[in-house]
């Protein structure tokens with residue numbers, strides 16, 4: 316059986332990925348601070364194995380404890396393959412550098428960068444012992460490649476995630492493992508994250524009006540369209556490890 320671990324499966328893109336994977340008969344392990352009861356209900360209705368783990372990914376100790384438990388429970392079931400979606404992410408703090416509080420800076424980097432590194436490290440380690448194939452999908456952003464004023468921390472954490480992906484892929488190839496690791500940039504989606512962006516201030520975020528226009532002009536992608544493109548890629552078996560994919564190239 317294939318297992319998918321999805322961080323941030325409670326909302327937005329993560330919820331849409333979980334929804335699609337349930338229809339693909341893939342067992343779901345959801346990780347976030349809140350549980351999405353609709354996803355749970357759908358999994359039960361379709362007879363798909365489902366577990367939710369409550370975890371605050373900004374707290375390193377919780378990440379270690381929860382993912383040790385998940386790894387223990389999955390690897391003992393001798394899975395055919397593990398899909399690890401490091402999807403959870405935070406945009407805050409939106410503010411110019413020099414005017415930031417310390418705690419949100421640290422939380423952003425913990426959730427967007429440190430947690431994906433810790434989790435990937437744990438799963439590649441366990442995979443060595445059991446010879447299980449692990450596919451890692453790190454959800455990144457166009458902000459990893461383009462400096463956006465007011466988003467210093469987000470741009471930096473996502474740029475770090477891209478470099479982590481590319482470097483880990485080289486290592487896995489050199490070690491001749493079956494594992495793959497990619498980054499995926501989902502475009503601008505109509506999720507809670509965009510609401511947070513639109514509710515920031517013009518002083519903190521120079522491009523505020525542009526992002527409000529995206530919503531008003533209906534230019535935001537639907538999370539389920541993006542999730543379908545990503546899942547088609549991942550299940551298609553032709554993933555190029557180390558690549559930073561952009562949804563636009565997949566939607567054609």
Ligand SMILES: NC(=O)c1ccc[n+]([C@@H]2O[C@H](COP(=O)([O-])OP(=O)(O)OC[C@H]3O[C@@H](n4cnc5c(N)ncnc54)[C@H](OP(=O)(O)O)[C@@H]3O)[C@@H](O)[C@H]2O)c1
Nearest residue numbers: 323326327328347348349371372403404503504506507508
């Ligand atoms: N929306 C966009 O336009 C856009 C553009 C480019 C990239 N992205 C990326 O796409 C990914 C998904 O974003 P989205 O738009 O779906 O965002 P979203 O709707 O805000 O959902 C974020 C998810 O992350 C989880 N999360 C946040 N902080 C967490 C924490 N401390 N511990 C555990 N889980 C946490 C949330 O779950 P809980 O609240 O239940 O914990 C939620 O499920 C992110 O990596 C984001 O950076 C989004």
